Amino acid sequence: MQHFASDNYAGICPEALAALIEANNSGHEPAYGDDSWTQGVCDRIRDLFQTDCEVFFVFNGTAANSLALASLCQSYHSLICHELAHIETDECGGPEFFSGGSKLLTAPGIDGKLTPDAIETIVTRRADIHYPKPKVVTLTQSTEVGTVYSVEEIRAIAAIAKRRHLKVHMDGARFANAVASLNVHPSEITWRAGVDVLCFGGTKNGLPVGEAVIFFDKTLAVDFAYRLKQAGQLASKMRFISAPWLGLLNNDVWLRNAKHANAMAQLMAERLAGIDGVKVMFKPQANAVFAELPPHVAQALRAKGWKFYQFIGSGGCRLMCAWDTLAETVEQFTDEIRALCAAR
Amino acid sequence: MQHFASDNYAGICPEALAALIEANNSGHEPAYGDDSWTQGVCDRIRDLFQTDCEVFFVFNGTAANSLALASLCQSYHSLICHELAHIETDECGGPEFFSGGSKLLTAPGIDGKLTPDAIETIVTRRADIHYPKPKVVTLTQSTEVGTVYSVEEIRAIAAIAKRRHLKVHMDGARFANAVASLNVHPSEITWRAGVDVLCFGGTKNGLPVGEAVIFFDKTLAVDFAYRLKQAGQLASKMRFISAPWLGLLNNDVWLRNAKHANAMAQLMAERLAGIDGVKVMFKPQANAVFAELPPHVAQALRAKGWKFYQFIGSGGCRLMCAWDTLAETVEQFTDEIRALCAAR
Amino acid sequence: MQHFASDNYAGICPEALAALIEANNSGHEPAYGDDSWTQGVCDRIRDLFQTDCEVFFVFNGTAANSLALASLCQSYHSLICHELAHIETDECGGPEFFSGGSKLLTAPGIDGKLTPDAIETIVTRRADIHYPKPKVVTLTQSTEVGTVYSVEEIRAIAAIAKRRHLKVHMDGARFANAVASLNVHPSEITWRAGVDVLCFGGTKNGLPVGEAVIFFDKTLAVDFAYRLKQAGQLASKMRFISAPWLGLLNNDVWLRNAKHANAMAQLMAERLAGIDGVKVMFKPQANAVFAELPPHVAQALRAKGWKFYQFIGSGGCRLMCAWDTLAETVEQFTDEIRALCAAR
Amino acid sequence: MQHFASDNYAGICPEALAALIEANNSGHEPAYGDDSWTQGVCDRIRDLFQTDCEVFFVFNGTAANSLALASLCQSYHSLICHELAHIETDECGGPEFFSGGSKLLTAPGIDGKLTPDAIETIVTRRADIHYPKPKVVTLTQSTEVGTVYSVEEIRAIAAIAKRRHLKVHMDGARFANAVASLNVHPSEITWRAGVDVLCFGGTKNGLPVGEAVIFFDKTLAVDFAYRLKQAGQLASKMRFISAPWLGLLNNDVWLRNAKHANAMAQLMAERLAGIDGVKVMFKPQANAVFAELPPHVAQALRAKGWKFYQFIGSGGCRLMCAWDTLAETVEQFTDEIRALCAAR
Structure with missing residues (x-):
């Protein structure tokens, strides 16, 4: 029986499963990403986005978002998100944990979307050291209420973010659905619009397990591999995390x-x-x-x-x-x- | 070509893969462990160990050990381990990170093994608040140098641990190899010998990804599910982590x-x-x-x-x-x- | 010129300064609290509250509240406070930092006060592991808007807290002002009413630096001295933190x-x-x-x-x-x- | 009776006490460092070191060293120190706590001193992501065994540090004793020799409480004020921390x-x-x-x-x-x- 509780009730799509099985057929493979598959999949993602980004694989969305955000701020900084943002409502304090205590500053906004004005209001509300300094804006695309930011909306948010020295993070647990909905090139709603880091969701799109963290600003990815390792997000048999992505990427599955x-x-x-x-x-x-x-x-x-x-x-x-x-x-x-x- | 670099160069064993594929055939399944497989696998593990333990699944060994250890101590406590322990030499500070700063106190020991005397020496070395208070002894079974603690050795370590109010954790990344080597019931080198928490390795034994954290002292597992969720270790499509364990457990694979x-x-x-x-x-x-x-x-x-x-x-x-x-x-x-x- | 910006614009009251100077006259004194003054002051505080509590001294209110709260919860738990609570609005994420990521759940409430109903609403809102589990209620007495919880109000809040397995913390940066206002014995609005931990503010009352953390439930204070040391809150020349309290406590200054x-x-x-x-x-x-x-x-x-x-x-x-x-x-x-x- | 247990058994020196008392005579003063004294003392320290450094005051040495070090590395980095370093042996895991898990890598060395060779050995021992990446060298001057690094020794260490992209931190709990011993200008053993951050100890030199954290590389001090605030190290009545420094600095006390x-x-x-x-x-x-x-x-x-x-x-x-x-x-x-x- 099928359900509508979550898109993570679905299993592995046939193409991803086939890639996983094929990756298993190659016998012994170097661990931790030095296998025949992982770097190839990273390259495919670079091709997809038409830019030389840094790509990392993690096990789930909590880790993807929390670690990406932690790399953009220190414990005494804050993150601006929508009040319905998954990182605020459903990660059991994951972003706070991985950042060592960064505060999430939530803004209201119709259709589950942040606006430049809401961001500006939060950024300008306080300027003293008794309150954590905003360093990041994070958007969910598609949003938690099933809406989608337009290219223009993302650009406008990124513009205010740059002016206020904030990094832009995109929670793309359902990024594919947003791209499909807007019918634009994936680059148009990410780096070309001003997004610094994207968490590209694979699980809800048909993988068994795994998300990709993509740094369009490569300087932000310095030592991120160490961060992943320490945080328990480096798979030893990495090929079983990376290869299934091939099943998704080939033929635009x-x-x-x-x-x-x-x-x-x-x-x-x-x-x-x-x-x-x-x-x-x-x-x-x-x-x-x-x-x-x-x-x-x-x-x-x-x-x-x-x-x-x-x-x-x-x-x-x-x-x-x-x-x-x-x-x-x-x-x-x-x-x-x-x-x-x-x-x- | 096969290699001897690591047992994680091997792929998925046929039985685990078959179980994964079968789990995929059931279509939609509740997420986060409420599926048809996960609780069943937990029960199988309880049967295997002949005790009513608490069982959790995580993605890898870094997380299994670090989170289990974090649940046994606070940031101002310390952990006693062998100087060659994987958590000391190869986890990039994972235990320190997840515990918020607990210190690893290392002891020498022949054949890669801790001894009651070495533990006693460390425990009694300091008793002031300027040094983190020991709270945990952690053993690797089989050890990092391919040796195995005997039942008596574990019992002796657990005895000194109890006397000194230390919890006993076992890093069992290669627990199966130790059981096979000693030809004893798994309970004999764990809870019956005084082990409080076991990280039971699945990946090196033939899984694609995943380890089990088993609390024999159930009071230590209170709210551990929250800890896993916050730490990015709760799989949404949990069945693909748990079901392959069935392939390992059935017929003693x-x-x-x-x-x-x-x-x-x-x-x-x-x-x-x-x-x-x-x-x-x-x-x-x-x-x-x-x-x-x-x-x-x-x-x-x-x-x-x-x-x-x-x-x-x-x-x-x-x-x-x-x-x-x-x-x-x-x-x-x-x-x-x-x-x-x-x-x- | 005097100001009304904050009660911390005031200096040291004469009695506290006299005690500090007197403590300096004794020449060499053991460090870290083993001096002639510190335990005596702790006993004075126990007398004041008419109970055998555990007393610790820290440097400021951020540390007092953050460390007390951190001792009541783990990183995947949450704290319930008023939306105007100082820990939410003016500690730069201190509670989140010291707890490793605990979330503050804020409630509205007239006159800057939490109510049993507001607490109940928050506690019952979520019961899943995707949201941090409430473990603590924290009250500010007197409040951030200059009002005071009555004995009955505190009792009612503590009652709901006990029923919901929450610990009760009191931010008493201006505790003295509350006691003076209510004209009750200090025990009446603390442990007799159900408060587990009090941060008793000294700075705003006339000290140069320093607050006391008082655990009425002594089991909650286990290893708290280690926590303070690790967190940079153990004064080496402790007498200069503790002795001035004598100036305040003698003759009810x-x-x-x-x-x-x-x-x-x-x-x-x-x-x-x-x-x-x-x-x-x-x-x-x-x-x-x-x-x-x-x-x-x-x-x-x-x-x-x-x-x-x-x-x-x-x-x-x-x-x-x-x-x-x-x-x-x-x-x-x-x-x-x-x-x-x-x-x- | 005088003792030889620690230099922190001594009290406040007369000049520091006089400055504290004088600071109290000015009545109401702005809090958190905006008073008549604090910026002046910072300027005096800049004059003393003959360079435009950033100066912060904290309550004790645990905090000074731990927070300075935390600002130089991330949780997945490591710090190189002598095996007798105070941060390793006597801070109850403070550096690990404030950095969120950074590992201390200890080196032996005669007379309690690190050497370029020992540092080189540690830096080159590992280059994989399974071990935390070294980012900082920390020296104690004077050392934990009462010896003093010469100007040349510090320069040699700083040289290897720069070559290996390590920052140089100096634990100067007894910095004054080293300067007095070497009879050099303070700048000669700090920034002119390649030190990036100095923790300048005041307590053991005659203050009641307080140390100064001095960033010679000002870019490393970005948002450090937020870090202090969050970490419970911002004094509200700051003048009582800063003014006593005047007593020490005037007339080279x-x-x-x-x-x-x-x-x-x-x-x-x-x-x-x-x-x-x-x-x-x-x-x-x-x-x-x-x-x-x-x-x-x-x-x-x-x-x-x-x-x-x-x-x-x-x-x-x-x-x-x-x-x-x-x-x-x-x-x-x-x-x-x-x-x-x-x-x-």
Whole structure:
């Protein structure tokens, strides 16, 4: 049975699994990234972004974001993020831990997006040593509420960041979905727009485990390999982390996976829009739909075995589509909602 | 080509890979360990050890050891380990990082082993607040030089530890090799001997990625799940970390893999022992052989493409055998050594 | 010229200075607290609180609060505080640093006070491992806006804390002012009400430097001396930190100093209340008055050399009275405000 | 009664106390260093060193050294120090704590001194990411065994440090004693020799509390004020930390105090040298004498009330002289030793 709780409920996509199996067939391989695969995958990512960036692989998103952010600030600095940012709400203090105590300064913003004004307000609020000095702006692309920053929005944020001497980090747990949604080259919403570091999510896109940390500003990556090692993020059998990325990168499987997930969210939203008593909360631009369902409907769906999360601090439901979500699943789910709504 | 650089040069053993693939076939599964596999594997490990322990999965050995140790002490405490302990020599300060600054106090000891006397000496050396207070003894089983603590040795260390109010941690990156070597029940060299926490290595035994942290003293595991999450060690698609353990645990594949690797080390040692100019440095009791080779021999071997590490701070070579090391490889390697030694 | 910017603008009160000078007359004294003074002062504090508590001296409030809090939680836990709490707004991430990343969860509350309901709301908001688990409630007494928790309010908060397995910490930078205001025995608003740890402020009460950390629950103080040493808070010439406390404790100088400061704030508030265009923002119960002054008035006062802070995030002014604030100063200051207000 | 346990058994020297009292007479003063004294004292220190350095005041030596070192490296870096360095043996893991886990790599060296060769050996021992990368060399001047690095020795160490891209830190808890001993300008053994950061000790030189951290390379001091604040090392009533320095700096009291302490150590060494059964262990160049006394003599001295420390890991005794040590005390102490030695 498929669910809409999270895109990490999905398994490994066939191409990634095939690459993993193929990597296993080569017998003995040097460890810690000196194998036949890892540097090749790094090069592929450099090609993809059309720039000479530094690429590192880590095990998950907590580590990717926390370590990337820790490399951009010291413990007495602060990070500016949206109040719904995953690093604020769902990492159990990971960024604070890896940075040794950096504070997250949260800003409100419609559609889950930071704005230049919100950043400016935070940066200018305090200028004394009794409050941690802002050093980083971090954006989630696509956002935690399924929206997407436009190229212009990112550029505007990066512009204010540069003016205020802040580094720009992008939490790209669902970066592929944003690229698919905007239909732009990946460079357009990253380094060409002013992003310094990207955490490029692989797990939700079809990998078993693993994310890539990409430093477009290579000076920020100095000794980052040591940081990873110390932080328990250096895989010994690295090829099993890196090779599956080949499965995603070859033939643009990563984009195809993302497009499919986005299309399923679109389908979900369209079908929900037509149901009396259901309200879609944000314009779905990636692979998430947030919808207010009548409480008895949400309850009945769960009783039937459907899994999905409550949206923090609201009555809404978060419905995530994955690379393998079937149209039939969306149809069945929305049919059941329609029936349940009609029943009262 | 096979190598003797490390047992992590080997790939995934067939049974683990099969379990991973099977776990993928189940479609959508709850994340973060609430899947069909993870709790089952934990139960299997509890059965294996014949006790109601707490089991957690992490991505690698750095994290397993560092986080387990961090849960046993505070930043102003210290850990007692052998001067050749992996946590001291090869973790880039991981234990210090995760504990927030705990100091490793190293002791010498023949065959890479700590002794009750060495521990006693360290514990009683200082008793003032200007030096971090010892709280943990950590053993590596099998050791970094391929030897194995006997049941009695572990018991004796645990006894002095209890008397001095120290917790006992075991770095079991090659725990399977020790069990295979001693031919005892795993409980005999862990909780029945007084070990509080075991890091049970899976990667070197045939997994793609992942180790288990096993708390025999369950009170020490309170909130450890939060610690893992914050530290970037909670896999979202957990089944791909846990399920492969089934491949190892079913039919005692883990023991078979370890026995094979040990046997290959035995073969290596026997063949080396008969070569003039070669000296085996430690009695090989697990899957490692340390041997002094004439410098020109080591150089010639490397020139032929063989990979193996220098033993830190000595002229010796470390030769590791893996679950998949072929007898033919050992024979070819030692034949080449014999020929090279004879050539001068 | 006296100011109202902070009670830490005041110097050392005569009794504290006399004790410091006397401590210097004894020539050589053992260091790190083994002198003739330190244990005696600890005993005096135990007498004062009528209980066998553990007492430690640190250099300042940042350290007192941060280290006390760090001893109550781990990095993956969280602390509940008021949104105006000093530890949140003015410690530059000190609590996050010393705890290794604990998150501060802030609650609103009128008069700068936490309430049982606000605590309950935060504790019950999340129960998953993706969010740091609450372990501590921290109160500031007197509060950051010059109000005071009543005995009943503290008891009610401690009751909910105990039910939710939270420890209770009190930031008592101005504890003396609270005791003076409530006219109760110090034990009544600390351990008898359920407080586990108190940071008893000395600096603002008339010391040159130094605060006391008092653990009423002695089990929480295990190895705290090591924590202080490691954290750079163990004075070598400890007598110069501890002895001045004698000056405060003998003849209840600490209470007299606090009462005087409170009385000056009372005088300030009464005089301000009668001025058209001035609004006192909170009922002044300790040594602070917050008042909204017409902008041109605040500006004119500063032009004349008066120093005082803006209240964060508001148009109000914070006016602090110290142990040495003269009635004449209050009168002159308020007369000038009256004149400035009348001039338009 | 005077003792030889530590130079921190001495009190406040008259000039420092007078400055503290005078600073108190000025009534209200801005806090956190914006007072009438602090910037002036910083300027005096700049004058003293004849260079435009950045100066910060902290409460003690643990904090001075730990925070200075933390500003020179990240958690995955390492620091090279002598095996007898105070930061290694007597700070309870302070440097590890404040840096978030940096490892201290210790080197042996006669007379308690690091050498270029020892540094080179450590730097070149490892070049892989499994071991923390060396970033700092730290010297103690005068050393923990009462010797002094010559100008040439410091220059040679700084030269190898620069070649290996290491920063140079000097633990100057007894810097004044070294300057007095060498009879050179303070700049000659600091920035002119290649030292980047000096922790200039005030406490042992006659202050009640406080050390200065001096960055000769000002780029290393960026945001250091934030670091201090977060770390609990920013005094609110800063004048009482800074003003006493004036007492030391005016009329070169700091040098006079150091010269006196050194002379007393000289006297001690001379008198001990003539006693049968006593062996002076190191050439006394500052204010410490290390001497092997017959065990019964040391015991008898302690029974008479004399306090002094055992030298870690040896049968020697550490005898420290302070700014106020009387020649009579040295004479009486050595007379008693002579008598005790003769008695057997």
